[in-house]
Amino acid sequence: MNGVVRERDNFVLSVDTRLYSLEALKKTAYKFAAVTSIILQPKTDGVVSVLFNFAGAHGKNDPERVISDFCNELLDQDLREIIKRETTPVRNLILAHAFSRSSLVENNET
Amino acid sequence: MASVFKNEEFYLPTEHAYSLLPFRFINLDTKRYVVVNEVGEWRVLPRADLELVVRKRLPQNSPLYNALKASHFLEDKDSDVAPDLLTLKLRSKRERIAQFTSLHMFVVTLRCNHSCQYCQVSRQSEDRSAYDMTTSMADRALDFTFRSPSPPSKLNSKAENPFLISTLSNTLS
Numbered sequence: 001m002n003g004v005v006r007e008r009d010n011f012v013l014s015v016d017t018r019l020y021s022l023e024a025l026k027k028t029a030y031k032f033a034a035v036t037s038i039i040l041q042p043k044t045d046g047v048v049s050v051l052f053n054f055a056g057a058h059g060k061n062d063p064e065r066v067i068s069d070f071c072n073e074l075l076d077q078d079l080r081e082i083i084k085r086e087t088t089p090v091r092n093l094i095l096a097h098a099f100s101r102s103s104l105v106e107n108n109e110t
Numbered sequence: 111m112a113s114v115f116k117n118e119e120f121y122l123p124t125e126h127a128y129s130l131l132p133f134r135f136i137n138l139d140t141k142r143y144v145v146v147n148e149v150g151e152w153r154v155l156p157r158a159d160l161e162l163v164v165r166k167r168l169p170q171n172s173p174l175y176n177a178l179k180a181s182h183f184l185e186d187k188d189s190d191v192a193p194d195l196l197t198l199k200l201r202s203k204r205e206r207i208a209q210f211t212s213l214h215m216f217v218v219t220l221r222c223n224h225s226c227q228y229c230q231v232s233r234q235s236e237d238r239s240a241y242d243m244t245t246s247m248a249d250r251a252l253d254f255t256f257r258s259p260s261p262p263s264k265l266n267s268k269a270e271n272p273f274l275i276s277t278l279s280n281t282l283s
Contacts, residue, residue, distance in 0.1 A: 076137070079164045083130055091132035094148065094193055098200040099207075 004067055011052040011063050015074070018046055024077035025050070032070055035061050128166065128179075128186040131196065135160060149199040151181040210260040216251060216267040218243040 005012045029038040039051040133147040146152040162168045185192040220234040220241040
């Protein structure tokens with residue numbers, strides 16, 4: 001697989017944090033906690049190494065498939081960040097208006 | 111004879127002419143994604159289309175653009191009422207959140223000679239009075255009930271044989 005290096009029991013994927021945020025990377029790693037153990041290690045110049053370990057209970061999983069799915073999920077997380085970045089203000093506005101006449105909003109006039 | 115008009119693309123809005131509205135997505139399989147907005151409107155999209163939408167490269171003359179606009183996944187300068195409509199829908203849909211709890215259920219005893227299928231309480235025999243609610247417990251439960259911001263519209267006592275602990279039931283009534 002391109003971009004992935006095998007180091008004994010580990011597979012290492014290098015991710016440039018100028019392209020994908022560390023937050024997106026962590027969310028992706030968390031999502032894959034059930035199929036592999038993942039360690040994120042900082043390298044130089046904003047590059048982060050993602051170490052996939054398939055030892056023990058994760059041994060039956062196909063590393064190539066898991067890492068491929070990981071890359072797709074990372075792209076998805078990147079899209080989610082774009083949506084969040086752009087829509088958070090209007091989402092807060094919608095929620096504030098929706099509940100403005102309820103007791104969920106503090107009355108500052110008293 | 112040369113046309114006095116330019117191609118259709120010339121008259122279309124420029125790139126980034128629409129804004130995204132809040133929504134979430136998750137993959138159904140490797141190719142299809144379901145997108146859902148704050149009020150539960152949803153559509154299934156191919157991944158390529160999802161990326162076009164988010165990166166604002168979706169052609170504004172495409173059927174998908176109109177469908178997403180109608181479902182309040184995006185808005186443009188031709189219609190800026192989407193946030194207001196979403197607010198109204200959200201207010202209606204989530205009304206119960208603002209209302210807080212209005213149904214309070216009191217399990218005053220587990221002793222019961224019935225086995226009603228709808229009852230979630232584990233039934234105890236008639237001599238197991240250790241699970242009975244005392245009067246002080248009932249008072250505290252009522253205090254808690256009336257601390258709710260919403261007026262309690264319904265108090266319901268469950269899992270009881272009323273003949274066993276009728277005094278307490280009457281107190282709650």
